[in-house]
Amino acid sequence: MTSHPCDPYDAVLVLSFGGPERPEDVLPFLRQVTAGRGIPDERLAVVGQHYYDRGGRSPVNDLGRALVAALHDELGRLGVDLPVALGNRNWSPWLVDTLRTLHDAGARRVVTVVTSAFSSYSSCRQYRENLADAVSELAAEGRVLDVDKVRVYATHPGFARTMASLTADTAAALPREVLPSTRLVHVTHSIPQWMQDSSGPADAPDVSYRHQHEQLAALVDGTVEERIGVPVPSSLAYCSRSGPPSQPWLEPDINDQLEVLAAEGVSDVLVAPIGFVSDHMEVVYDLDTEAMATAERLGLRLHRVPTVGTHPDFVAGLADLVLERAAQSRGEEVERPAVAPGPLWSTCPPGCCRGRSGRPALCGG
Numbered sequence: 001m002t003s004h005p006c007d008p009y010d011a012v013l014v015l016s017f018g019g020p021e022r023p024e025d026v027l028p029f030l031r032q033v034t035a036g037r038g039i040p041d042e043r044l045a046v047v048g049q050h051y052y053d054r055g056g057r058s059p060v061n062d063l064g065r066a067l068v069a070a071l072h073d074e075l076g077r078l079g080v081d082l083p084v085a086l087g088n089r090n091w092s093p094w095l096v097d098t099l100r101t102l103h104d105a106g107a108r109r110v111v112t113v114v115t116s117a118f119s120s121y122s123s124c125r126q127y128r129e130n131l132a133d134a135v136s137e138l139a140a141e142g143r144v145l146d147v148d149k150v151r152v153y154a155t156h157p158g159f160a161r162t163m164a165s166l167t168a169d170t171a172a173a174l175p176r177e178v179l180p181s182t183r184l185v186h187v188t189h190s191i192p193q194w195m196q197d198s199s200g201p202a203d204a205p206d207v208s209y210r211h212q213h214e215q216l217a218a219l220v221d222g223t224v225e226e227r228i229g230v231p232v233p234s235s236l237a238y239c240s241r242s243g244p245p246s247q248p249w250l251e252p253d254i255n256d257q258l259e260v261l262a263a264e265g266v267s268d269v270l271v272a273p274i275g276f277v278s279d280h281m282e283v284v285y286d287l288d289t290e291a292m293a294t295a296e297r298l299g300l301r302l303h304r305v306p307t308v309g310t311h312p313d314f315v316a317g318l319a320d321l322v323l324e325r326a327a328q329s330r331g332e333e334v335e336r337p338a339v340a341p342g343p344l345w346s347t348c349p350p351g352c353c354r355g356r357s358g359r360p361a362l363c364g365g
C-alpha cells in the first residue's frame with residue numbers, strides 16, 4: 001500500500017450550514033434551522049422574504065460546492081487524490097446522506113472542514129453534534145465511520161491573512177483624499193450573549209467568539225495600515241440578529257454603527273465581513289442590501305470587502321489544515337501556524353462551546 005500525505009484519511013467532508021434552492025424549500029428550511037429556538041414568527045416571515053426575493057434560492061450550497069471543487073483541486077496539486085464532498089446541517093445535501101455515500105464508496109476515516117472559522121455553539125459545537133448524530137445513525141445501519149475535524153481556523157494564516165489582504169486591497173483602491181474621513185467596520189454574525197459567554201473552553205476566557213474576531217480585526221487593521229501608510233480607525237459590529245428582543249445578543253448592529261459614523265461626519269465606510277467565509281445570504285442581504293440601503297440614506301459611501309470564498313490562499317490554507325490534521329493523526333509532531341494565540345486543538349476540550357442540551361458531540365477530547 002502506498003502512503004499519501006493525507007493518511008489515515010480516505011475522504012474529506014466540507015460541513016456547511018445549507019440553504020434552500022427552490023421557493024418550496026424555504027419554509028421547511030426555516031423550520032429546520034429554528035426548531036425549538038424561540039425565534040419569533042415575524043422574524044421568520046422577514047427572513048423568508050429575503051429568500052423569496054432571490055427566487056427561493058440561497059447562494060450557500062453553490063458556494064459550498066465551489067469550495068469543494070477548489071479544495072479537491074488544491075489537494076490534487078499536493079498529491080492527494082481523495083473524494084471531497086459537501087454535507088449540510090440544515091438542507092440537502094444532508095450531512096448523513098453525504099457520509100453514507102462516502103462510506104458506500106469505501107471511505108472509513110473522514111476529515112472534516114467546517115465552513116465557519118470561529119468558536120461558539122452555533123459555529124463549532126453544533127456541527128460536532130451534527131457529526132455525532134450522523135455517525136450514530138450510520139452505525140445503526142452497519143456503516144461504521146471515524147470522523148475527525150480540522151482545528152478552528154480564525155487565526156490560521158490561510159484565512160486570517162487572506163481576509164487582511166482583501167481588506168487592504170479595498171482600502172488601497174479608495175481615493176487618498178477620502179482616507180481621513182474613512183472608517184473600517186469589521187462585521188460578523190451576532191449570537192446570543194449566553195452563546196458568547198459559553199464559547200471556547202470554560203477555563204480559557206481568552207478563547208471566545210468575540211475575542212477571536214477582535215484578534216482577526218487587529219491583524220486586518222495592521223495590514224491595512226502597512227499597505228496604505230495610514231491607520232484607518234475601526235470597530236466591530238454585528239449583523240443577522242434574530243431571537244426575541246428580550247434576549248441579549250452581541251451589539252452594535254451594523255446599521256446602528258453606520259448611524260453613529262454618519263453623525264461623526266464620516267464619508268466612507270469599509271465593511272469587512274471577517275465573520276463569514278463566503279457571500280451567502282447574511283452577506284448579500286444583511287450587508288449588500290440592508291446595510292447598503294442604510295448607508296445610502298445616511299449619505300455614506302459603503303465599500304464592501306470580498307469574503308475569502310475560493311481565494312487560492314484561503315483554499316491552500318484549508319488544504320494545509322487537512323494535512324496538519326492527518327499528520328497529527330499519524331502521531332507526528334505538527335507545527336500549528338497561527339497569527340495570534342488561540343485554539344490550536346483539533347479535538348475540543350470537554351465543555352468547549354457547550355450548548356444548552358448536553359448532546360453528544362464528536363471531535364472532542
Ligand SMILES: CC1=C(CCC(=O)O)c2cc3nc(cc4[nH]c(cc5[nH]c(cc1n2)c(C)c5CCC(=O)O)c(CCC(=O)O)c4C)C(CCC(=O)O)=C3C
Pocket residue numbers: 017018019020030033034037039043044047058059060115116120122123189190191192240241242243280281282
Ligand atoms: C454564528 C452563526 C453563523 C456563522 C457560522 C456558520 O456559518 O455556521 C451562521 C451562519 C448562517 N446562518 C444562516 C441562516 C440562518 N441562521 C438563522 C438563525 C441563527 N443563526 C445563528 C448563528 C449563526 N448563523 C443563530 C444563533 C441563530 C438563531 C437560531 C439558533 O440559535 O440557531 C436563521 C433563522 C432565521 C433568522 O433568525 O435569521 C437562518 C435562516 C446561513 C445560511 C445563509 C444562506 O442561506 O445563504 C448561514 C451560513
Ligand SMILES: [Fe+2]
Pocket residue numbers: 189240
Ligand atoms: Fe445563522
